[in-house]
Amino acid sequence: MVAAASAAGPAQRVRQVLDPVVAASGLVLEDVRVRRSGGRQVVEVLVGPDEHDERDVDLDRVAEVTRAVSDALDASDPVAGEYTLEVGSRGADSPLTARRHFVHAVGxxxxVRRRDGEVVAGRLTDVQDDDALVVVPVTPGLKGRPPRVGAPLTIALDDVADARVEVDLSGLGPDDDGADDAGRES
Known part of the structure; x- marks a missing residue:
């Protein structure tokens, strides 16, 4: 078994060390990459919530898991030489590739692009126990008209070729930018 571990690439060795560490933090190890950047080695670790965790991966959770990840890598030394450690979560534009990603995208x-090429855009309303998605298609309204809402569609996860959350910032106005009002004078 020692020979197999040493034959694994650096990303696989890091993954073997970090899987239990990240799980102990209540998160899922999404991806590990070891790459070179500007002559330096970078270990990039992406984490996410598990399927049953309703909390987002905020900065506090990333900071907490970063300390545990750093300690584990220092103790086991799976990457030769010096490196920069980057720990973060999947971006909002990341593809939905696992059931847990869809569960967290409900609402x-x-x-969703199906394997047959059909594209369905709308609101994800449910992920069923039999690994099927329920999407309510929404077609944007034109020239001030309201959007058209279709009948709910059930799509098997196995039928999904690609899926992403659509980040919609169109409803934000100048006074509704999501910024905190702290520091503003009344």
Missing amino acids: RSVR
Whole structure:
């Protein structure tokens, strides 16, 4: 078994060390990449919530898991030489590739491309126990007209070729930018 571990690439060795560490933090290890950037080695670790965790991966959770990840890598030394450690979560525009990604996207606008090429854009309303998605298609209204809402569609996860959350910032106005009002004078 020692020979197999040493034959694995650096990303696989890092993954073997970090899987239990990240799981102990209540998160899922999404991806590990070891790459070179500007002559330096970078270990990039992406984490996410598990399927049953309703909390987002905020900065506090990333900071907490970063300390545990750093300690584990220092103790086991799976990457030769010096490196920069980057720990973060999947971006909002990351593809939805696992059931847990869809579970966390319930209630959000998604664009799903089926294996047959058909594209469904709408609101993800459910992920069923039999690994099927329920999407309510929404077609944007034109020239001030309201959007058209279709009948719910059930799509098997196995039938999904690509899916992403659609980030919609169109409803934000100058006074509704999501910024905190702290520091503003009344």
